[in-house]
Amino acid sequence: MHGFSVPLIDMERRQAGGQPAAAGAAQTADAPPELIWHTDRDLAADSTARRPDAQSHLIRELASAATPAERMRLFAGLLRIIGFNTVAYVTLQVVNERVARAFMVEGLVPAQFRGNYFHERYFEVDPRLAIGRAHAPPVVWDLSQLNKACRSRGRDPRANRFLQEMDADGMRSGIMLGLPVPSSGFQVIVSFTSMNPRNKWIDSSILAQTLGLGLSLHQLAAAYRRTIARQSVAATVSERQREILLCVASGLSDKQIALRLHTSVHNVDYHLRLLRKTYGVRHRSELAYLAGRLRLNG
Numbered sequence: 001m002h003g004f005s006v007p008l009i010d011m012e013r014r015q016a017g018g019q020p021a022a023a024g025a026a027q028t029a030d031a032p033p034e035l036i037w038h039t040d041r042d043l044a045a046d047s048t049a050r051r052p053d054a055q056s057h058l059i060r061e062l063a064s065a066a067t068p069a070e071r072m073r074l075f076a077g078l079l080r081i082i083g084f085n086t087v088a089y090v091t092l093q094v095v096n097e098r099v100a101r102a103f104m105v106e107g108l109v110p111a112q113f114r115g116n117y118f119h120e121r122y123f124e125v126d127p128r129l130a131i132g133r134a135h136a137p138p139v140v141w142d143l144s145q146l147n148k149a150c151r152s153r154g155r156d157p158r159a160n161r162f163l164q165e166m167d168a169d170g171m172r173s174g175i176m177l178g179l180p181v182p183s184s185g186f187q188v189i190v191s192f193t194s195m196n197p198r199n200k201w202i203d204s205s206i207l208a209q210t211l212g213l214g215l216s217l218h219q220l221a222a223a224y225r226r227t228i229a230r231q232s233v234a235a236t237v238s239e240r241q242r243e244i245l246l247c248v249a250s251g252l253s254d255k256q257i258a259l260r261l262h263t264s265v266h267n268v269d270y271h272l273r274l275l276r277k278t279y280g281v282r283h284r285s286e287l288a289y290l291a292g293r294l295r296l297n298g
Contacts, residue, residue, distance in 0.1 A: 032120075033092075033100055034100065034102070035104065035115055035118050035119070036101055036102070037104055037106060038224070038228070039068070039105070039106055040068035040071070040072055040107040040108075058078075058212065059216045059219055059220055061074070062074060062075065062216065069107075071107075072107040075107075075213075078213060082206060082210060082213065083194060083196075084210070085193060085195055086111075087110075087190065087191065087192050088104070088108060088109050088189075088191045088193075089105060089109075089188070089217055089218075089221065090104055090190075090191070091103040091186055091187075091188050092133075092186065092187045092188070093186055093232055094186070095185065101232070105224070108217075110169065110171070114165075116161075120161065120162075121158065122158055122161070122165075125150060125153075125158050125162055126146075127146060127149035128146070129176070129189065131176075131178070132176050132178030133189070134178065135178045135180055138175050138176065138177050138207065138210075138211065139175065140175050141174060141175075142172060142174075142196075142199040143163060143166060143167060143173070143197065144197075144198070146166075170193075171193040171195075172194065172197045173193070173197065173199040173201075174191060174193035174199075174202075175192045175207065175210050175214075176189065176190070176191045176192075177191075177214045179218045181225060182289070185229075185279040185290065186225065188218060188225075190217065190218065192210055192214070240263075241271050241274065241275055243261055244257055244268060244271050244275070245275065246291065247261070248272070248284065251288070254269055254272070272284070272287070
């Protein structure tokens with residue numbers, strides 16, 4: 001299965017057939033997403049997960065590293081063994097299909113990362129991200145494919161700058177994964193890059209190893225994602241909305257919430273509609289699931 005990739009025609013079909021044309025195509029007039037950095041020590045704060053039997057050997061090895069620096073060195077070594085030069089683990093907070101914030105861990109970004117991907121809104125013209133955010137199969141890419149895909153979608157000066165910076169930084173081929181964070185308002189993107197100008201070196205064995213490493217990293221970062229989710233809730237909802245979320249997580253009906261909070265059912269319904277809109281969920285059950293995962297009273 002040498003040279004496995006998501007064909008360019010598939011990228012185009014996805015964009016034309018109802019999938020997002022870009023990771024935020026309607027956002028052009030908006031300000032760039034807020035870019036929030038976290039240190040390596042924020043990763044895997046409780047990575048000695050409660051079910052060690054459910055962890056892979058790789059996760060246990062990464063989690064047992066004596067220091068964050070040692071963990072990052074181990075991860076970097078595994079990355080080089082597979083054949084990649086860099087990895088980026090990015091958690092996107094999505095509000096009404098708009099990327100509002102991007103959370104990044106210092107040890108899990110390329111050393112040459114300048115932030116332009118978000119500051120210059122390159123993510124809007126990156127053909128990989130539309131597929132990654134739809135949680136489609138992994139995108140195996142190289143710059144020649146990206147260049148052709150960008151040209152097929154029309155002229156945008158950002159596309160040329162994006163591709164030039166990718167080339168200058170030695171990011172010329174790789175794999176991008178979109179990993180789910182169900183009913184949370186967050187999406188995770190993991191990007192592995194190589195200096196190799198063509199993606200033909202990425203065979204089925206490389207793909208399998210990369211998926212294993214990406215999924216292990218995703219599981220290792222579970223506590224980190226819960227932390228940033230709680231912080232985001234505190235920053236984006238009022239105290240009354242936080243109280244309502246707690247009640248929803250406890251399984252209370254609108255009438256029961258209104259009685260507990262000494263307000264009207266109409267007011268409860270109003271805040272629930274705002275909360276569903278804020279976190280991009282459609283149903284009460286999804287909102288309850290989100291509230292439970294965020295551990296708002298923790």
